[in-house]
Amino acid sequence: MTSNAQQPNRLSQGGRIDRSRKLSFTFNGTRYQGHPGDTLASALLANGVDIVNRSFKYSRPRGIVAAGAAEPNGIVQLGSTEAGQVPNVRATQQALYEGLTARSTNGWPNVQRDLMGLIGKLGGQFMPPGFYYKTFMAPASMWLTYEKYIRKAAGLGRSPNENDPDIYDHRHQHCDVLVVGAGPAGLSAALAAGRAGARVMLVDEQEEMGGSLLSSRENIDDAPATSWVEKTLEELSELEHVTLLPRTTANGYHDHNFVTLHERCTEHLSDLAPSANGRRQVRARLHRVRAGQVVLASGAHERPLVYGGNDVPGNMVASAISTYVRRYGVAPGKRLVLSTSNDHGYRAALDWLEAGREVAAIADARQNPDGELVEQARSKGIRIIAGSAVIEARGEKRVSAAKVAKIDIAGFKVAGPVEELACDTIASSGGFSPVVHLASHTGSRPTWNDDILGFVPSPVKGMTPAGGAHGVYALDKVLEDGVAAGSAAGEACGFSAASVSQPNVKNLREGAAVALYQVPHLKATLRGPKQFVDMQNDVSSAAIEVATREGFESIEHVKRYTALGFGTDQGKLGNINGMAIAARCLGRTIPEVGTTVFRPNYTPVSFGAIVGRHCGELFDPERYTAMHQWHVENGAEFEDVGQWKRPWYFPRKVNGKTETMHEAVSRECSAVREKVGILDASTLGKIDIQGPDAREFLGRVYTNKWAKLAPGRVRYGLMCKDDGMVFDDGTTSCLAENHFLMTTSTGGAATVMEWLEIWHQTEWPELDVYFNSVTDHWATMTVTGPEARKLMSELTDIDLDKDSFKFMDWREGNVAGVPARVFRISFTGELAYEINVQANYAMHVWKKLFAHGDKYGLTPYGTETMHVLRAEKGFIIAGQDTDGSVTPEDLGMHWAIGYDKPNSWIGKRALTRPDTKRTDRKQMVGLKPKDPSVVLEEGAQIVFDPKHAIPMPMKGHVTSSYYSPTLQSGFALAVVKGGHQMMGDTVYLPMADGQVHEAEIVSPIFLDPKGERQNV
Amino acid sequence: MFYILCPYCGEHREEEEFHPKGQAHIARPADPENTSDDEWGDYLFFRDNPRGVHHELWVHAVGCRKFFNITRHTVSYEILEVYKMGEQPSITAESLASAEKSQGVQVGDGGQQTVGASDSAAKDSRGTKV
Amino acid sequence: MSNAQQFDTRPQGEIPVESPLAYSMQRSGAPKAKAGTKVTMRERPFLGQLTLRGGAIVLDEALREVVGLGLPGEPLGLVQDQAGERSIQWISPDEWLLIVPGGEEFDIERRLREALGDAHFAISNVGGGQTVLELEGEAASEVLKKSVAYDVHPRHFSVGKGVTTVFAKATVILRRPSEERWELVVRRSFADYTYRWLLDAGEEFDIAVEN
């Protein structure tokens, strides 16, 4: 590591940096020094670092050209540790901090001499637009191989290989007026709206608020503009309902004035967020703002001119020169040539001169430049060459000279002799482009404004542009525009405008600008030196011309063909120039060619900020039952069912060894079939249904009959959609004549509730019935197995006699001293009691059951055992054995269809459509593998003829498959075309590994087909 | 992310509180058994997909759980009005075209409490959801 | 009578009872107040909670008679008795949430059913299915801003208002019974997630948990 502490380009005074302190930082392995207040870019320029990257396609050396978000070249990889790596950071927006470590994003192995450079120089001639598509896309299979090397060489940045140790945050915000940008327009707007009493948020992407005023030459109220900034910020910070957010980029503008902001909380301090007062600090924060009104005061980006060699380090946009000189105290060169089409560019030359540097000449494209700034330059003796432009920059790793010539803009040709001026810096200004990005996120296409030679935002509901973003550039007018926008926005939110006096700003007489984008050269565009339009993607004027010649006329197509604006900078500097060149080539005007639109985000957002705290243990809700702690303490493995954590199985330790799932499930199954088991069934959805029409309603939403279900009884029901397809099932109990308790599948609870409501609210509002969810109120435990009655009898005062408390009855009483409703329903085929108690008492009841259950071999079981037991009985799980294409008849559940019910219940009509009557529909059957040790794969496809040529006709698939310890065999449920008529037939299941399983079609009820066991 | 005025709650809420339920005013045939297969198929499966004004059924799922209708412009995504179950839209593709009006949100008057609001509103619509 | 079944779910004897957050506080901890604590969280478990459905006029009359408290007059309204122990919150045009001290709810339901007679209504006991979390302190609204998209600014969310809304990736009923206090009515199964979320979001303000 070498060290360079000189800062040769640092001016001896001026700027908003703290010269009393030094910060060391490392760029590409070399240590440098800068000051607090620097950006990485200003510090690099202060240290005379010309080359910050190699270009994407041609590997040309590139330097910093801009001073803010528009920077296409100064894109770095940040971070001194692996976990702290951040790709694609704009050096122009990254505050300098002690120990900052950055590398060039592009340029492998290094920026000074790189491998791609050789290819680039060679390839330069041979890499037309569409090169990558044309060369590497065929054969398509090779693209992945090519891409890896292209990416490495071109260097698109890399993500860290270690976990990000930092924490991130989201804030939901609401305000009356959101002001985007805290330059002169934004500050004025915020002041106007804030004084009116509106809730205002003022956000700005920079380290300091003030925008262009931070490097302005102009005075406000006879003092430097920065004093006005300070005074205004002070007032704003004292207004109760005004929120100021610096270091915060408005990145996305979404429907109905929803704006996302990316606040970088600690990224100006160190690689990783430092802790404060012993607490972790948030590194970055995403604000999700719902604004009544948006004032878009995002300013304007200066357009560079497009001339030969305009990418050689030392070429910069004019306003960036002013910013570096005035705000950072850096003059990034010795001798300047300015090429401009307007008055604004002159500021760069004046600032340069005042910094004690030399201005070789100003090439002004206008024949008779005459504005006030022009006068100032003249009076200071600067040479102005009217009607001319820099047509080519000389130099390789740094500008060495500018070729200046008279040009004929209308004729697009050089109109006079070429003069070569020695210089190391060329500044150019082609005018300003309002930053319309956010407005166009909403889908609104910007409108061309000939007066300002730029696109301005088209109307967006609830949005007012102000200042530069509005195409207003003169400072006095900008301040006025800001106040007007802020007042209007406040008024739109119901706040009458407050008085905001217009500060005193000298009006600068401005000469008319001329429209100039691409500068003509002596040679035709295709043969001349490369003129770069989009530096990040290496798109040249020639590439755009080729695209138009190849027939691309739509600007959207030109963009995709050339990759114009595809980089991480979204073509902030190059897009308008590109459109202008396309327009010239196509012989149209810019508004005729149109513009492309921008999408969120305006600048890249870190994943951490997007995720916020929705990660790790808070990624998604985990829903727990009242017995969850017991499950954890008893070693349950959990399965996610929706958001619920359900015990999957309870492995035991046997002789110091933990059971496998297969062993645990076999043990649990046997316990239920031979003794007694217990399942936490609290997750089933439960809906309390009350009202005189409750019974009628049930009859319409279930396929079976409900007219005669008496209080004390329970019935199983199937629900269809109106297309006749099963979508949920469950039991519903009659609690009283007008009162029912419905259960739904665990995953279907919310869906069923909404289903009942939509039918009630939109189709049958005349039915008097209410639905309330009571899922969480009740905890449910299923005690099932031959010994269940004995165990229950020890704990309940309910009469358990099999003749008085029958299968499909429910009773109320106490269990373990807690009031309970007990339901004799069975999902295992065994004697079963489902105990429901108020959830706060559930743990007590659960533990009491175990205290008494030991002697009966009470065994907790989980969802896997539940599945085996229910599948042995042919009980379906909606959503597993059904998929929205299965009718009750397909399931063989004709017994649950009340075709003769008086109403046209949901699904009935569809069951008589020809398609639902087909005999070759996929029908539910059981499958018994010929080899009992085989457990078929769920989802495996079923064929009738395994010798059939591929593609084989697929006749069905496996929906549920398990090993049954009771049957001592694998078994499955499946849907097979015409399966109900194929009992005893053999079908085949060809697997991906070439094996073909054989299975016999059997009844889906594998055990106790008469249902005797549950009735004991 | 839409910002939707719930006509029952009477204020705007974030889209995440709502579920869209498709095209509004799809009436279930009054007598399904005497509806032809084609008509039944239309009811089940066929929906409009207009460029412009669209009437949609939504539910304030995480909120008051009431269903209501939205007139929305499918290009601008602007919500032109909201109205309760059983009510008719005041803005339609035709009315918008004839008024040549593309600006300005009109909203149903919001959410004043009435007894059994959902029932009375919905009862008006019985059998005649259009 | 409404011909519905009423069922008192509270046991008579001394039966151990566990709040929805019992496990969470044990597992995730309950940080004590520090010097910099700007928000305090506490659970108010085992309250009586009834969901009331029906027409506003008949319910209002019955409630005044039985609870001594009428329905809130506006959507999103929340009314309380003097002591702040009993409250009624608008949930929907035909739905209200009644919260009372634990143990009162069975008797209130019985008397309401009597008072409402043949009117069409429904009452569901939901007390075991949800718990009340309180947030108090100067940073309470900041913690809420990290958690709910609903606008909690005092201009928009005044005392006496309550809404059902999205909380992180779950849902809550959020209410403001007084200037300094917020209440979250949380579903039992989501209580642990909500608790862990609040601890994490409140770290910045040294959140404390009082029991």
Ligand SMILES: [Zn+2]
């Ligand atoms: Zn609502």
